[in-house]
Amino acid sequence: QKEVEQDPGPLSVPEGAIVSLNCTYSNSAFQYFMWYRQYSRKGPELLMYTYSSGNKEDGRFTAQVDKSSKYISLFIRDSQPSDSATYLCAMSASRQGAQKLVFGQGTRLTINP
């Protein structure tokens, strides 16, 4: 079983919908949680970074961490066609140490106009 599980999709929703992307994990030591967005033929770019449990909001994006359930989510409100991309979750027990950062498989999202 992988340390981080992420539904690869694909997920297709109409423009304006609320999108929910999720990851589950098994390592209770994880404290640092990230969401990356990756457009086709591009490198991943950091969208959201959270530490420990709770919510974090940035514009149309909200990241939630529920450590008791070992479950993290990314919500996208008022989704736009430009949000069509692959979304990767990533997490780590330590803020440093690239080798300790574990990525999910990525969920491919398409927003239909």
Added chain:
Amino acid sequence: DSGVTQTPKHLITATGQRVTLRCSPRSGDLSVYWYQQSLDQGLQFLIQYYNGEERAKGNILERFSAQQFPDLHSELNLSSLELGDSALYFCASSVSLAQETQYFGPGTRLLVL
């Protein structure tokens, strides 16, 4: 544009061959990371250099090696290539060792025939 450059963008080669991938970090970034992204394994950390020295190793095969030069650019050398080495190879750079500060390059797509 993240400011991280990678060359070449695409590479097609045959099994058994050796290739070199090049990465130039963002101006001022001392740390360089190499990742491999494949459909079955997802994004996997390979190796990290900080100011010319190897800092961390991940799932890097013995056939692969890397180095960071005094001007801080880095090269990833892949030898005795196998079909399974076909993947996207990303370089990322950061100014510190904190994971959330990584900026990814556009990647090199390697196809081994």
